[in-house]
Amino acid sequence: MDTTAAPLVPEWLSVPAEPAALDPAVWTDSFRREEDGELAIDGRRVSELVREFGTPLYAYSEDTFRSRARAFRESFREAFAAQGAEVSVYYAGKAFLCSAVVRWAEEEGLNLDTASGGELRLALAAGLPPARIALHGNNKSEAEVRRALQHGVGRIVADSVPELLLIDRVAGELGVSAPVMIRVTPGVHAETHDFIATAHEDQKFGLSLAEGTARLAEGQLGEALRVEVAPTAADSAAMLAGLAAAALPHVDLRGVHCHIGSQIFGPEGFELAARRVLAFMAELSRRAEAPLPEVDLGGGYGIGYVAGERPRPASEIAEALAGTIAAACAEAGMEVPHLSIEPGRAITGPAGATLYTVGTIKDVAVEDEHGRTQVRRYVSVDGGMSDNARPVLYGSQYTVTLAGRSPAGEQVLCRVVGKHCESGDIVVHHCYLPADLRAGDVLAVAATGAYCWSLASNYNYLPRPAVVATSAAQAPRVIVRGETEDDLLARDAGL
Known part of the structure; x- marks a missing residue:
């Protein structure tokens, strides 16, 4: 389009030749x-x-929500079955959550990722089995951690060393073992708005994979745990947290989690993050002398909002990621772990x-x-x-x-x-x-x-x-x- 004649118009917008037409990349069949x-x-x-x-x-x-939830579940399970691995799809409830949506997600075979005590309470009130719930967030309160452990949620995603220590303490008081995943930041800056990009270093989420960053959190361990973990000068903050989690008596370290951002169309960021995270998992497993059975690569898959945006279908995302993970695991000499993903906007938007x-x-x-x-x-x-x-x-x-x-x-x-x-x-x-x-x-x-x-x-x-x-x-x-x-x-x- 020649924007010199109408400079107020962005390049992606043109006068519609058929005003009643609905762009299928933006509007679903519903x-x-x-x-x-x-x-x-x-x-x-x-x-x-x-x-x-x-x-x-x-x-x-509801029909669109269900069909898109089903597409992610079936596409990822099929793609990873060929690699001998299982997949869990967690609907990211922060995108939109109410009791009806919880039930739709459960009926379509999805688990639920919650980001606060309130979202967790809603999920429990709606009758979702606690084992199918994850608790997320960068600043979980003791009350939120306690509620999650009392009800037996499937996992808690730990965002920092102090949070790991909190989880371990509360689990000890309750006499339970806390299923934990460590959230890491792989240093991948996806092509998205800075406020919704979550894997570059200068932001609030997760633990860095960069060498030498362990020193930033080492003092939070306490003397006895620091001696047991024995971090090196080259260790990352993520490695420090992973070794600490493996050493804590009331923590069951399940694996590693990352999320690189939201509204991402290209595959490159996901593929690079997967390779970095899996290499880190292999090294952490070796040093902790324990296999890590799960990896969660988050969500962030883009949807169409305006003309010209072409989001990838779930099947294409799944096939590409399955190939990347299989190759990365082969390079790292490890089995393909149980994979989790967390689409939110891609299902509900x-x-x-x-x-x-x-x-x-x-x-x-x-x-x-x-x-x-x-x-x-x-x-x-x-x-x-x-x-x-x-x-x-x-x-x-x-x-x-x-x-x-x-x-x-x-x-x-x-x-x-x-x-x-x-x-x-x-x-x-x-x-x-x-x-x-x-x-x-x-x-x-x-x-x-x-x-x-x-x-x-x-x-x-x-x-x-x-x-x-x-x-x-x-x-x-x-x-x-x-x-x-x-x-x-x-x-x-x-x-």
């Missing part, structure tokens, strides 16, 4: 147009959903869409870099940064479409904005919408099933929207109740 052009989700017209549940509304396809009602519409004159005046249409909706914080946090881009009727006709450059008292309250930075768009129309923003409800707030005292599940097999139903103003006022101790 989202289709009816003959009259109205959007339907799992066969349920948007107008029906809005009439029954109102807007803003998180519309969430495409399952969700947010429905909004259009309010104020106005055209704004914008001077471009060549001194020419361009027009951008601002379309205000009845939600915003309180129900989707990702654009203001990360500059995230989204795809939007007119949902309540056919989007045919002339298309104009628009920006969809929220109703909050912030100039940065932008829902969709760049889009084309019909020139005849009017107040009362319903818009659908795609791929909002991950990190939208989870990050939602009550800024400006807006109640958080409901989450409604759709399925071809049953009627739409509320799976998370929307808040009311009375709910918000009930928390004010002065009223």
Whole structure:
């Protein structure tokens, strides 16, 4: 596209030749147009959903969630069965979690990764067997560790030496052995936003694989354990923690965990991280004189948010990673371990869409870099940064479409904005919408099933929207109740 004629338009955006078309890289098969052009989700017209549940509304396809969960489970198990290894798929609950989602994940054969005591409590309350739950986080409280051990979770991912010591102490008090994995940072900087990249050195997660970093944590061991571990000057912080975990009396060291970031499309970062982690595991096993049966390579697989993004299918990811791990294990002289992965966004993101009602519409004159005046249409909706914080946090881009009727006709450059008292309250930075768009129309923003409800707030005292599940097999139903103003006022101790 020639952007000199329309410099306000990013390279990836073009005037749609078929405004009603839904890009399959962004919209799943659960989202289709009816003959009259109205959007339907799992066969349920948007107008029906809005009439029954109102807007803003998180519309969430159970069918998409289940099909994507199944694709990851089946693809990875098939790919690694050829290597003689087993696979566990942990759904990363931080992306979106409620009791219905816990049950869907369990029924599709997935385990669950939790990142706090609250997520752990929800998983237990929803009836998920504790052995299928992992507890994550970089600053677990004693209460969170105690709850996990009392209920018998399948594993705790330790993020630091002090946390290892805490886990060992609490496990000793309870008279149990704590199943632990060590989280490491392999130094791989994936092609993603710095705030969601989690494997380079200068960040809060995990223990470094870099040589000589053991000295940064050595003093936390205590004299007796330091003598037993006997670290060398060349050891990494990860090696120090791994040897300590193997020596602690109430810790059962299961393996190593890493996660290089989120919203990653290319395979290179995952492959490099896998090789580094597996080489580290082989060395740790040798020095600890004990085999480590498991490795967890996290998640971070990207999804399509806008035109031009082409996420890899689960089968392609699984086949590529299986080949890399098999080769790396052969080089390290070790058996292919039990593999775990933790897709969150890749399962739940495409399952969700947010429905909004259009309010104020106005055209704004914008001077471009060549001194020419361009027009951008601002379309205000009845939600915003309180129900989707990702654009203001990360500059995230989204795809939007007119949902309540056919989007045919002339298309104009628009920006969809929220109703909050912030100039940065932008829902969709760049889009084309019909020139005849009017107040009362319903818009659908795609791929909002991950990190939208989870990050939602009550800024400006807006109640958080409901989450409604759709399925071809049953009627739409509320799976998370929307808040009311009375709910918000009930928390004010002065009223």
